[in-house]
Amino acid sequence: MAAVNSRPARPVLGQNQYGKAENRVVRITRDGATHHIKDLNVSVSLSGDMDEVHYSGSNANVLPTDTTKNTVYAFAKEHGIDSAEQFGIHLARHFVTSQEPIHRARIRIEEYAWDRIEHSGEGAHSFLRTGQETRLTQITYDGSSWEVVSGLKDLTVMNSTDSEFWGYVKDKYTTLPEAHDRILATSVTGRWRFNWTDDAQEAPDWETSYEDAKKHLLRAFAETYSLSLQQTLYQMGARIIEHRSEIDEVRFSLPNKHHFLVDLEPFGLKNDNEVYFAADRPYGLIEATVLREGCEARIPVDLTNL
Numbered sequence: 001m002a003a004v005n006s007r008p009a010r011p012v013l014g015q016n017q018y019g020k021a022e023n024r025v026v027r028i029t030r031d032g033a034t035h036h037i038k039d040l041n042v043s044v045s046l047s048g049d050m051d052e053v054h055y056s057g058s059n060a061n062v063l064p065t066d067t068t069k070n071t072v073y074a075f076a077k078e079h080g081i082d083s084a085e086q087f088g089i090h091l092a093r094h095f096v097t098s099q100e101p102i103h104r105a106r107i108r109i110e111e112y113a114w115d116r117i118e119h120s121g122e123g124a125h126s127f128l129r130t131g132q133e134t135r136l137t138q139i140t141y142d143g144s145s146w147e148v149v150s151g152l153k154d155l156t157v158m159n160s161t162d163s164e165f166w167g168y169v170k171d172k173y174t175t176l177p178e179a180h181d182r183i184l185a186t187s188v189t190g191r192w193r194f195n196w197t198d199d200a201q202e203a204p205d206w207e208t209s210y211e212d213a214k215k216h217l218l219r220a221f222a223e224t225y226s227l228s229l230q231q232t233l234y235q236m237g238a239r240i241i242e243h244r245s246e247i248d249e250v251r252f253s254l255p256n257k258h259h260f261l262v263d264l265e266p267f268g269l270k271n272d273n274e275v276y277f278a279a280d281r282p283y284g285l286i287e288a289t290v291l292r293e294g295c296e297a298r299i300p301v302d303l304t305n306l
């Protein structure tokens with residue numbers, strides 16, 4: 001009875017962070033009549049000596065979120081955007097080194113891709129927003145060390161054969177027929193963590209690294225004769241670890257986009273693995289981390305929290 005009342009009553013502030021989320025910035029770089037586009041969605045999150053603003057409302061340590069937004073746009077002009085990672089590193093360094101009360105900056109960036117529209121007119125300034133993946137990065141800086149985690153979401157892929165699923169556990173609730181030739185489809189959400197952590201190390205070529213990591217995960221998806229999505233996932237991560245020495249950890253979240261064979265017998269037709277019903281839910285959700293041996297797992301288990 002007394003136990004509840006005897007607990008200390010004073011509430012204390014826990015983890016806190018603040019900043020401007022989802023600053024949409026489009027940077028055009030002109031090379032004569034040829035234009036280049038970077039299209040980003042940048043979210044800034046700062047933390048440090050922020051007790052007072054929460055306890056008393058004193059804003060003495062608070063760089064306004066409006067200023068963080070302005071900084072994103074000013075940096076796009078002043079420094080350009082070579083890569084989402086480079087831009088995020090620049091911003092994080094600025095906030096932590098220019099403001100004494102700010103001890104940690106986390107910059108999250110989504111990047112939307114544009115392809116050129118091929119045409120016979122003048123100039124190269126027409127673009128088609130590609131419906132493929134969204135590229136992602138998160139930069140965290142505490143004034144001495146960096147953590148860069150990049151990746152992608154919404155990269156939808158399908159193998160129309162070379163996938164089986166059988167030999168699984170069967171209990172009294174199991175109805176799934178074993179499959180010896182099925183469709184394997186997923187929408188890839190992935191993150192990979194770089195082993196670049198301090199300024200003394202040479203930074204990776206972020207653009208090449210992204211393109212190559214994506215190439216390897218796609219090739220692994222295509223080339224793996226799959227006995228389960230789990231096996232395919234592991235191969236996708238392993239291929240990145242094997243080919244990209246700057247990456248120590250890869251995590252994937254792969255929804256199994258089920259394709260069920262339609263029963264055509266009522267119509268007197270044989271379905272020879274040709275006609276499927278594409279179900280959107282529920283879906284199997286296969287998630288795992290692949291690490292370079294000896295390295296620590298630091299990417300959060302739930303990628304929606306990153």
Ligand SMILES: O=c1[nH]c(=O)c2[nH]c(=O)[nH]c2[nH]1
Pocket residue numbers: 165176227228229230256284
């Ligand atoms: O690749 C798969 N892995 C599973 O764990 C699973 N479970 C299931 O019902 N279908 C599949 N497919």
